[in-house]
Amino acid sequence: MHAPRSNRTMLTFALLVSGALASSCASKRTADLDPLEPGELGVAIRCGRVLTVDDDDATYGPGLVLVKNGRIAYVGPDRAVPAGYPVEERLDLWASPGMVELHAHVHGPGGDINDMVYPVNADLRASAGFVPGNRAIRLACAGGVTTLFGIPGSGTSIGGFGILFKAKTAGATYDEATIRDPGGMKVAQSYNPERRAGDLGATRAGLSWILEQWNEEARVANREGTSTPMLENLQKVHSRELPVLIHSAGSDGYPAAARMWHVKYGARAVLSHGCFDAHMTAPWLVELGVPLNVGPREIDFSTTRDGKITGTAARYLEAGARNLSLNTDSPVVPQEELFLQGAVAARYGADSHTMLRAVTIAPARVFGLDDRVGSLEVGKDADVVLRTGEPLDPRSRVEVVFIDGLVEYDRRRDGQWF
């Protein structure tokens, strides 16, 4: 049934191992407790609780986070602050990592997300419409979301390439806010792109054929060492330089997407949505090991028709899913409510702890960002959110948001945006 893939498997394995080694090196850096020199920017944040969301889920209470030059210099139990650091005494607050959103459409002013002339738009980039610090992004920041993947919509089979950026607020520029552009590819393979225009692409078979043609061209170009503007970024997907986020759902669509991108093409695929009755295929997907990005729909009642209100994230977790992440598909769910997606998933059967990871380190990891964001660890970007309580609880107010060590939102200074 599957094409022989022993070679590809070897290559994949090698890449994975080297990737793991690289990231583990990054996360195990030693703390820097030197005093803050003049000319260096930093702050010492002392909090009642610090949730690092690292691989040991270390939590400190009270705890201290030292931020130096935009990175985390120290995170651990409270201690004496090295000289030179201004101190933020916030023992009433909890610190946790800035949240990471892999499926956002709020990078631009809204409405500008689908160019639906061609079924495949591998040459398009969402960043052309990026408006740094727009209102939705500001609200996202106030909601504790600090890293976003702004992508085209799902109106076409390949929408284009999205932009990975940080939710910087006032006065942020493209260069200041962008992490990686293109950040990854956006593919849509269920329902939405099934156009009825009368041309090829009205059926799944047709769509699939168009996709495969493009993908083959990119792979051929890779083998031959050539590159064209049309295929340049798609080639990077096939060389595993860039990840691909695939909108897909249903027990039909979700595994089909996995088969194509994870198994056949061996791409760094992240399957997004997975709603309706896709959770019925959870064991198989987990066995494949393809990362799952659940949301915005998180319950299923009408499709599975067993009378239960099924929490889909819980089902994937029960089957053993690792690095499960959640999304808002903003503005379907307002971007600032990413934390609520975690709360709802926990309500319907998932573990709260795992759901906090699902909006922080897990999405960072599956998109290759975990060297920089997703957890409070030495050497990572100082994207820290201070709240009045548990991050997933709606009752917890966001008080301060640091991005790259700078205060992007402070309720006392800016008013309560959310």
Added chain:
Amino acid sequence: MIRLDLMRRLSFLAVVSCAAFPVLAQEGEKTDAPKGDAEESKDEKKKDEEERWFAILNGDVYAGTGEVLRGATLLSKNGKIHSIGYDLYVPPDAKTVDAKGYRLYPGLVAISSQGLLGNASGDFEDTIDPFSFRMVLGLGTGITTTGAGSGAVKLKRFSVDGAVLNEKIFSTFSWSANNPRGKGELREKLVVAAKFLREYREWQRKVKEEKDLPEPSKRGVDNNMLGVLQGEQTAKFVANDRDDLLGIARLAQEFGFRPVIEGCQEGWTVADELGRAGVRAIVTPRDRRTKDERQAHDGGASIENAAILHRAGVQVAITPATEGVDLGGLAGRDILHLPIEPGFAVRGGLSERAALESITIVPARLLGVSHRVGSLEVGKDCDVIVTDGDVLHYKTFVQWAVIDGKVVYDKEKELFYAHIRPRPEVAAVKKIDAGETPPVPVEPAEEGEKDEEKDGPEKKDGEKKDGDETPPKKDG
């Protein structure tokens, strides 16, 4: 509906309630007995037919008045709360629920909802569907009373009697900057009604002496207005703009009535005025609305709306963005997540106590039924929910819902949520689910457990391979 006169209605209710007592509930357990099925009917017959006792034991009672009693007993007689406390005598024939480790709260009051009474509309007493699955979901959310039409109705499952608490409490009026003439007309009606009232009271005074004095003419007087001014009806407005809110507040102060304002998005900008006017507000904390940038004043929606209004003395009831049941997949913003919405008001600075009140006693007051529901107090209806945690916490589920001293919802007996963190003693017992016909025809079972398993209420199925209780592996 058949409008039996009061006496016939009361006697009918008496007959029905007398006849209804020897019923076998699913919750006839005492403290440590497994939750399961009923006592045999013999015991029921011995019971005094005039007294129906029910008790919830060992739970932490959050009465909704600020009082918390840990490990207490709530005792109900004939559907009313008889006593709450410790060392209460519970009659041996009382039906009981063991709430050890759980909390008791007043049944929640949804100020407004869609679909929780089935497809009922108009005359709810005639159209209520007490078997609607949406009613079950509403009870599973903890809602025991809902605003319906212009009145209030209980989610009284399994019965069509006594569900309607109140039929017409609201008279809805329109006051909007988009309709200046409407504003004028409204004011005019109030003027006319107020004038009539003054004259009427004058006449009442004078007619004692001058017996022939003619009664002032009621022509042209709007009856709804009259009801509002006399305190028999509540004036309800839907308004969000600052200017409209101010207008309503001033109207209310001028004519002396306390309006209910639904929406009230920009209320935080004029909170003091609203507080002075005695406004009651129905708000959705997550309402989003951008400020009209042409205005110099503050504007737009604010997450702090509820908190600011509350501080100014405005009573705040909270309703979610969608008042109907939404099972399409996007969870967290419909009526089934009513208790999550006040959490956002707390985020905005509202106290936890006021947040709980916003979905219990305040909507009860607005609906004119606070003498019966909205808090757990002696004499009020025994409408209680037993939860596995803080009712405002996002993970809390309702384990049992009780209306008029009768269990009408058990989480483990309905398919909807039974598989989510099942109660420990239930998870241990495998049950055939009610929908499955046994492969070989079986003789009709005697009363008791067997019937229920095959033909009775839906129970969670035996599929525990899904591993609801095993913690998922941690991400690496």
Added chain:
Amino acid sequence: MLRSHSFFIGVLLATPALAGGPIAIRVGRAETVAKGVVLNAVILVEDGKIVLIGEDLPVERGVPILDRPSWTVMPGLVSCYTRIGQDSEGGDDFSPDVKAVDELYPKSRDLRKVVEYGVTTLGIYPAGNGIPGIAAAVRPIGETVEEMVLDDSAYLKIVMRSDSASKKRLRDAFKKADEHDEKVKKAREKFDEKFDKDKDKKGKKEEKKEDKPEPKPEPKPEPKPEEKKVAQGEGQDADPESAQEPKAEAKTDKKADGFVPPAPDDKSRAFVEMRAGKLRALVTLAAASDWLHWLDAIGKEKIGFDVRLVLNQDSDMYYVFDKKTYDLEADGIGDRKIHAVVEPLLTFTPNTRRVRNLPMELARAGAKVCFTPRVDDLPNYKAWLAHVSELVGAGMSRETALRGLTLNPAEMLGVGDRVGSIEKGKDANLVFVDGDPFQPSTRIQAVMLDGRFVFGEVDL
């Protein structure tokens, strides 16, 4: 098997039983419904009635015998709630005076066809919503309406929904019945007044008029069903209440000389009769809530009624089958031990794909299940036995299934003393099949109606 009209008549003429002489039928198995199964059964039929049924009975010489050891015989099927062969539309929502018998068309092709599917008795109800009128129990074949009719007032159909209109309709109907009672009471008082006055006068004149006997009214006989129609047609002489208490009348007869209570008018008659226990209602319900609203609507009225439960795929009716399971305050349908007319349909527990056998559950709860075809048309009559077989396959007992097609609906129609089972003295309505009636391969081989074969290749 489709048969043309003319061939059917040919078969009819072929049977010698026209002469009225006895015939015997010997079959391998008889499902009598009343007394269980009889193997190697012999049934003796004469003058349209079952004379005898027993195992291996000897047959007199000279009596024609139909010998079919591979056949099974069961009572003719009774469809108590149907409008097959009728095509009129309903009128207004409150027409309790309308009678289905008035629209019967003896030449209806569908009615004749339905016999081939084993149906020998039907309960035909009037079309329309609300309270459309009174159903009639009929045979499917007859030259005239009179020949067809078994009972022209089988039940009053009432459609009950969870809405204000249904309750108002009922309330108004009972109010009209109340008004009639008032009228009777007043007329009674007036009559008594006058009677007393006359008595006083008579008392004075008694010495003078001893020889003259007091005129006594003839005691009214219990009107036969066929005659009821005529008698009640104009309503002047009918006294529905008098029959209820003959003893009471006898006592007051001396006083009630000549008292003729006013007759109920068209709109109130049915409800007056229901209160008097002379007419039952069949209430159509579509959801569990309808049952509770119905009980609420009739309140303390003591009327006899049965229910017609409309089943759909997601029916929630099971909630009200009995009082105990869901701890209802009101009675469940089964607790009332009434007849429940349902289609043979497997349903789902709402919101799931879990199959339920509601007719089976209903029977277990104590109701007397009566079947109606899934859809009221010929193809569904043809498949009727097959549909009921599905329920048997899903756990319903054969006895319940058989009874639900025969004796229960017969009793519901009020003709259970005449049809519905194979018993001595009942009408010879028989269906002959070539195997287990609840197997899909079984075919109806012959149908006997009132002692005559009306379908089947039968050679005696």
